[in-house]
Amino acid sequence: xxRDYIKNDGNSLTILQSVQEAYGYLPFQxxxxxxxxxxxxxxxxxxxxxxxxxFKFHQRxxxxxxxxxxxxxxxxxxxxxxxxITQELGIHSGETTxxxxxxxxxxxxxxxxxxAPVVFINKDVYGNLTPAKLRKILNKYRKKEKKE
Numbered sequence: 289x290x291r292d293y294i295k296n297d298g299n300s301l302t303i304l305q306s307v308q309e310a311y312g313y314l315p316f317q318x319x320x321x322x323x324x325x326x327x328x329x330x331x332x333x334x335x336x337x338x339x340x341x342x343f344k345f346h347q348r349x350x351x352x353x354x355x356x357x358x359x360x361x362x363x364x365x366x367x368x369x370x371x372x373i374t375q376e377l378g379i380h381s382g383e384t385t386x387x388x389x390x391x392x393x394x395x396x397x398x399x400x401x402x403x404a405p406v407v408f409i410n411k412d413v414y415g416n417l418t419p420a421k422l423r424k425i426l427n428k429y430r431k432k433e434k435k436e
Contacts, residue, residue: 300328300336304343313344349384349391351409351429358397360404365418369405370394372419376426389433390426 303326307318314337323330337343355361355370370381373392377385384391400406403415407422414425 300326300333301340304333304337308343312348313346316345347384347388349388350433351389352391352393354393354395354398354408355381356396356398356400356404356406356408357394358401358404360401361397361406364404366405368419369407369417369422372422373426376423389430 303322304314304319307322308314311318319333319337320330322328323333337345353373355366355373357366357370370392374380377390377392379385379390379392381392381394395408398406398408398413400413400415405415405417407414407417407425409425409429414421417425
């Protein structure tokens with residue numbers, strides 16, 4: 289993978305995306321190694337990575353829970369869903385459970401206002417949620433993980 293990017297500063301964003309795709313985040317050791325191999329200073333690599341919100345610097349959960357906090361979702365109770373997840377999973381926005389099963393993120397708006405409040409779990413969309421409905425959904429993912 290690295291050979292494709294050697295000494296081409298314009299590829300730094302692409303290679304960081306490839307690393308994140310492989311690991312799910314940008315491990316320091318991987319970015320440091322790439323910096324040396326492709327000849328781009330480590331500070332510049334991190335400057336690029338921190339500029340873009342897509343890059344994560346810690347391991348994320350198998351299931352990424354994204355709570356919409358747009359106006360419609362907020363008015364319809366997205367904060368109650370966030371409070372429920374904090375109680376149920378013991379994590380806040382930007383954190384991952386100890387077992388790395390779930391991570392929680394707040395998102396400005398998904399554009400799904402008609403079914404507010406909305407939560408995405410990876411690519412699955414759930415609307416018109418209540419804490420009780422969300423509990424059932426989380427249990428579904430827990431059971432799915434135990435089977436695998």
